[in-house]
Amino acid sequence: MTESSAPSNASAATPPTPPATPVPPATPEDVRRVACVGAGVIGGGWVAHFLARGYDVTAWDPAPDAGTRLRRLVDAAWPALEQLGLAADASTDRLTTTATLEEAVSEAQFVQESAPEKLDLKRELLAELDALTPAGVVIASSTSGYPMTDMQAEAGTPGRLVVGHPFNPPYLIPLVEVVGGERTDPAAVRWASRFYEAAGKSVITMDREVPGFIANRLQEALWREALHMVANGEATVGDIDLSITEGPGLRWAIMGPMLTFALAGGEGGMAHMLDHFGPSLKSPWTRLEAPELDRALYDAVVTGCDDAADGRAIADLVAERDRGVIAVLRATGRLRQDGAA
Known part of the structure; x- marks a missing residue:
């Protein structure tokens, strides 16, 4: 999403009645389709990471040129991902950009939200995602500072909402911090942590909310x-x-x-x-x-x-940073044989 983006209000449907304990439709290790909502620097970085790990990715962002910008971001990240090591079935062809939010999440087995850091926007968007995403599917926010307790206030089934806070760029830096809010089901936190680990991330599972995380x-x-x-x-x-x-x-x-x-x-x-x-x-x-x-x-x-x-352009600095991080990861033995950090 761009800073001027707003939720699509694609659906005015009444949020579904929450089950007592949401049960994701797939185990973390069996997830094949991920939805990424928001295609800025962080959201696009997540798209690149998931594609490199062999997932099918659907992406949505309300900006008119979002699809073009997202493809440029993925193309720019791909050389670094090739150095890290791609999954056997990784391909940029597995990316689909959708016209509506509903299309993006209709078949998702996991949702990563990366909207701008505006609390009202986050609340509204997460409530809309909750209404549109199949029951039981975990929805994670990339927020860099807001507690999930504050963001899940308007959701009909807040138990499946967690924070999955990455570090920029998500396709390169292994860390993701996972934590729930006061109304999050602990099972959803455990599920999300397992999923991120299966997706090649280094995970810190926090047992309480801390402003700004760790x-x-x-x-x-x-x-x-x-x-x-x-x-x-x-x-x-x-x-x-x-x-x-x-x-x-x-x-x-x-x-x-x-x-x-x-x-x-x-x-x-x-x-x-x-x-x-x-x-x-x-x-x-x-x-x-x-x-x-x-x-x-x-x-x-x-x-x-x-x-x-x-005099170096941003694109040149990004490429220099990516090469340097990969060299450090390789030099310190933190690249697995399959290439994942």
Whole structure:
């Protein structure tokens, strides 16, 4: 979906009466047809991923040129997916774009919603998807921050609605975070986690809702500190990026920040690290409150990124990023023999 997109209101049907415990019509491992609703960067990335894993994909987006843009996105992602390793029956010919939302989900065995991050839009669209999708089929939202409890408020059968939060681009980054809302059936969460694993994803199944989930909260802390340093003239955009790519980012590609810090404690591990560096937690090293995003900071960040791009087009940067991520995955042994991360 584009930012101006709105639900189609293709159906005014009364939502079906919810069963006591929704039962998906297929096991996670037997799913063959996936519907992707929204064909922007995230939705299109999901389309590319599912096609590469050998699924039949139906896609819908209300934008007039959505089909053309989606095909371009899939074509751009395909070389990276070929390097990762395609499923034996993978083909871009298995993609069908539909004129209506109802057509997209009428035979779906799993639905991935990737509409813009607008709560009212999410609520309305998920309620419409719930009314149109076959009974018992799990519907997942790609939301990057909204709790499912807030999004499922208008759905007739909220028990089958879950969050399946990917990382951009979904066809390349393995992580997906799965969590339900207060009215989600725990069986739907378990089903979705199994499905994503069968589809080649690395899954974190969360047992409670956390605003921003896990990875986004960690990213956000780093992002806010970076903005403060730019705003205060303490570092340039280039300095900040280099500090990660040539510093902790190299370690994080192998193990996360917790184990990385544990190694800083030597043979004493995390306990020694905390004893030694714990007092520095009181030092003014971070400022988690977001800085004011005024015009000066906005321009500094945008200009800094333009300088860092050094004339390279977005498409060139995407291809460079994809090659780099694949190289890291391969170098760290995280590509399975079938090519899936």
